[in-house]
Amino acid sequence: MWDNISILTAAPVFNIQLILDGLFIGSTFALAAYGLALVWGVMNVKNLAQGDFVIMGGYVAWWLGKQGIHPLWGLPVSIVVMFVFGWVVYVTIIRRVIDKDMFTSLLATFGLAIVLAQALNLMFGPEVQTAESDFAIRSYFDNSVTVADIKLVAFGLCGVLAVAVVLFMKNSRMGQAIRATAQDARAARVMGIDTDKVYAFTFSLNAAICGAAGALISMIWVIQPFYGIGHSIRSFVIVTAAGFGNLGGVIMAGLGLGVMEQYGGFVLGAEFQQACVVGLLVAVLIYRQLEMRRHRQVVQ
Amino acid sequence: MESFNPKLHLPILIFGVAAPFVIPGVTIQIAVLWVMVLFALTWDIMGGQMGYNSLGNILFFGSGMYISALVQISMFANVSEYTASSGAVDFTYTNSEYFWGLGWGILAAGIGSALLAASLGWTLFGLRGPYFAIGTLGIALTAGELMGTWEWVGAGGGLAMPVYPGSADGKSLMFYFMCFFAAIGTYLFCSWLYSTRFGLAINAIRDDEQKAEAMGIHTLRYKTIAWSVSAFFLGISGALFGNMTGFVEPLEVAFPVATFGIFMVAMSLLGGKGTLWGPILGAVLFHILKEFTWTYFLGWQWVALGVLIIVNVVFFQQGIMGWLMEKFPERFGIIVDKKETAK
Numbered sequence: 001m002w003d004n005i006s007i008l009t010a011a012p013v014f015n016i017q018l019i020l021d022g023l024f025i026g027s028t029f030a031l032a033a034y035g036l037a038l039v040w041g042v043m044n045v046k047n048l049a050q051g052d053f054v055i056m057g058g059y060v061a062w063w064l065g066k067q068g069i070h071p072l073w074g075l076p077v078s079i080v081v082m083f084v085f086g087w088v089v090y091v092t093i094i095r096r097v098i099d100k101d102m103f104t105s106l107l108a109t110f111g112l113a114i115v116l117a118q119a120l121n122l123m124f125g126p127e128v129q130t131a132e133s134d135f136a137i138r139s140y141f142d143n144s145v146t147v148a149d150i151k152l153v154a155f156g157l158c159g160v161l162a163v164a165v166v167l168f169m170k171n172s173r174m175g176q177a178i179r180a181t182a183q184d185a186r187a188a189r190v191m192g193i194d195t196d197k198v199y200a201f202t203f204s205l206n207a208a209i210c211g212a213a214g215a216l217i218s219m220i221w222v223i224q225p226f227y228g229i230g231h232s233i234r235s236f237v238i239v240t241a242a243g244f245g246n247l248g249g250v251i252m253a254g255l256g257l258g259v260m261e262q263y264g265g266f267v268l269g270a271e272f273q274q275a276c277v278v279g280l281l282v283a284v285l286i287y288r289q290l291e292m293r294r295h296r297q298v299v300q
Numbered sequence: 301m302e303s304f305n306p307k308l309h310l311p312i313l314i315f316g317v318a319a320p321f322v323i324p325g326v327t328i329q330i331a332v333l334w335v336m337v338l339f340a341l342t343w344d345i346m347g348g349q350m351g352y353n354s355l356g357n358i359l360f361f362g363s364g365m366y367i368s369a370l371v372q373i374s375m376f377a378n379v380s381e382y383t384a385s386s387g388a389v390d391f392t393y394t395n396s397e398y399f400w401g402l403g404w405g406i407l408a409a410g411i412g413s414a415l416l417a418a419s420l421g422w423t424l425f426g427l428r429g430p431y432f433a434i435g436t437l438g439i440a441l442t443a444g445e446l447m448g449t450w451e452w453v454g455a456g457g458g459l460a461m462p463v464y465p466g467s468a469d470g471k472s473l474m475f476y477f478m479c480f481f482a483a484i485g486t487y488l489f490c491s492w493l494y495s496t497r498f499g500l501a502i503n504a505i506r507d508d509e510q511k512a513e514a515m516g517i518h519t520l521r522y523k524t525i526a527w528s529v530s531a532f533f534l535g536i537s538g539a540l541f542g543n544m545t546g547f548v549e550p551l552e553v554a555f556p557v558a559t560f561g562i563f564m565v566a567m568s569l570l571g572g573k574g575t576l577w578g579p580i581l582g583a584v585l586f587h588i589l590k591e592f593t594w595t596y597f598l599g600w601q602w603v604a605l606g607v608l609i610i611v612n613v614v615f616f617q618q619g620i621m622g623w624l625m626e627k628f629p630e631r632f633g634i635i636v637d638k639k640e641t642a643k
Contacts, residue, residue, distance in 0.1 A: 046430050046434075093610060093614060096614045096615070097613065097614055100617070101429075102429050102430045103353045103429065103430060103433060104613050104614075104617065106353075106430050106433055106434075107353075107565070107569070107609060107613045108609070108610050108613045108614055110355075110562070110609065111605075111606045111607070111608075111609030111610040111612075111613070112606065112610060113606075114558075114562075114602055114603075114605060114606035114609070115602070115603050115606030115607060115610070116606075117602070118600075118602035118603050118606065119603060122599060122600075122603075229558075233438065233441075236434055240431075269449070272445070272449065274441075274445055275441075275442055275445035275446055275449075278438045278441045278442045278445065279438075279442050281434070281435075281438040282435060282438045282439055282442060285424075285427055285431060285434070285435045285438070286423050286424075286435075289423065289424075289426035289427055290423075290426075292426060293426055
């Protein structure tokens with residue numbers, strides 16, 4: 001561990017590599033987490049199948065790539081497929097748990113996560129996959145920092161998608177309806193908004209965002225049927241740390257988590273990378289809880 | 301506390317005692333069934349009776365397993381030598397060494413897990429509802445990963461338990477009865493616990509924590525004790541299970557969050573949470589279903605499990621016992637006012 005830290009101090013260029021990798025991968029985490037924050041904030045449903053939606057989107061792009069279609073074209077296909085899939089999931093499952101207590105939705109989506117992971121495993125096998133994008137890999141700083149062009153493209157696409165979602169939420173009729181429902185579902189119904197349709201659209205939009213994040217992850221990183229739970233936990237870490245309705249916070253937390261994970265994996269060893277994420281979740285929850293305790297004492 | 305009911309308890313006792321002699325081929329499966337009953341009962345103390353749905357109770361199963369393994373080994377051997385050799389050097393235990401080690405190991409597993417729960421409770425019990433579920437899930441996942449990197453306890457390669465000095469049949473018979481008695485002990489304790497003031501207090505916490513606190517119930521203390529109780533029995537079950545399989549491995553055996561950790565929730569929900577007999581019924585049904593799908597639908601068993609959970613929570617949330625109570629309330633001593641229902 002100390003050896004690895006001394007490498008970082010002796011050769012600062014490594015830091016740039018880690019930070020860049022972290023930012024690129026973190027941008028996709030932020031995208032998926034924004035979807036979770038949307039569903040959480042609007043419908044009060046905690047979607048534990050979030051990561052499996054991501055992985056599913058990745059498999060759509062990867063499968064198209066295997067058929068000879070470039071994974072970047074797979075991105076819009078993945079968005080559409082996941083939007084439809086999200087609608088189906090909403091109609092069959094989420095609609096029925098939306099007004100029950102929150103543990104119900106958590107457990108129902110957990111069951112869904114198990115089904116999805118296993119279905120992907122049966123369909124595509126348990127191997128780790130990457131969608132080949134055939135972009136050049138460039139080196140900077142005397143070959144000590146390598147960045148694949150696809151990562152830059154993916155980073156840019158993440159930004160474009162995020163801006164598109166924000167503009168949609170701000171300006172479109174549906175976006176306004178979603179925000180109205182999030183503020184007060186009953187009042188929105190009184191005003192003539194079909195909240196059921198708004199919920200269905202929100203959930204499908206979340207699935208579509210996950211699909212986009214997954215397609216990008218399949219190009220710049222790896223996908224595997226059982227990696228879903230890791231992505232779910234990442235989204236939860238980001239949303240709990242940032243709070244929902246706070247887009248800037250989600251982006252910062254997502255990028256930060258990506259960088260943290262790279263550093264954790266490098267300093268402590270690759271086998272700790274997953275433990276780092278989960279440990280961070282627990283740390284964030286405990287920190288929030290201590291903060292709340294202090295707040296409660298102040299109120300008393 | 302439930303008094304002895306010959307129609308209900310006697311057949312179970314007779315089955316439990318006679319099963320390993322009448323159908324010796326499935327002794328281990330039935331022993332696992334008793335462990336499952338214990339799982340469901342201990343989960344229900346928290347999830348059903350107190351309304352704190354933990355997804356990471358499996359943590360105490362694993363901690364009990366590791367504590368008992370370390371106690372059993374360290375009493376008569378050097379742990380680091382033992383794990384480094386990983387079975388290459390023969391550590392033979394005499395009868396008395398093995399059984400003393402086992403006894404102390406089980407006791408230490410129970411107490412150690414209870415202490416772990418008490419210390420975790422101090423920080424985790426501020427989390428409510430789904431946050432608590434996600435937080436406990438996170439802790440159980442981390443524990444598995446961390447144990448997998450700790451060289452002293454064998455890291456990811458695991459740890460072989462001391463070898464039972466005797467025949468294989470004798471071993472399975474002994475652990476069968478230990479699991480059986482552990483399950484009975486848990487049942488009796490829960491049955492007593494729910495009949496006391498303590499049971500009422502944790503029910504009050506489930507119904508409305510703020511009001512319970514306003515009524516003068518020290519909620520944090522009650523919650524911590526309830527979690528420690530469930531951790532105590534889970535730790536014992538972990539020690540028994542570890543010794544029964546003879547091998548401790550961090551991700552699949554000790555902290556199987558995605559299998560046993562989810563099974564205990566699914567079983568309690570299937571049987572009906574918040575009742576004494578619901579988790580037992582759920583565990584029995586689930587175990588039979590599980591053995592069936594694992595044998596005949598290998599590969600699809602996870603899909604079946606996931607669908608079961610979804611259908612269970614979406615359409616059948618009250619569980620079997622809850623459904624029966626709604627259907628035949630008078631059988632459970634619930635008096636239905638005819639004037640109220642006649643309308």
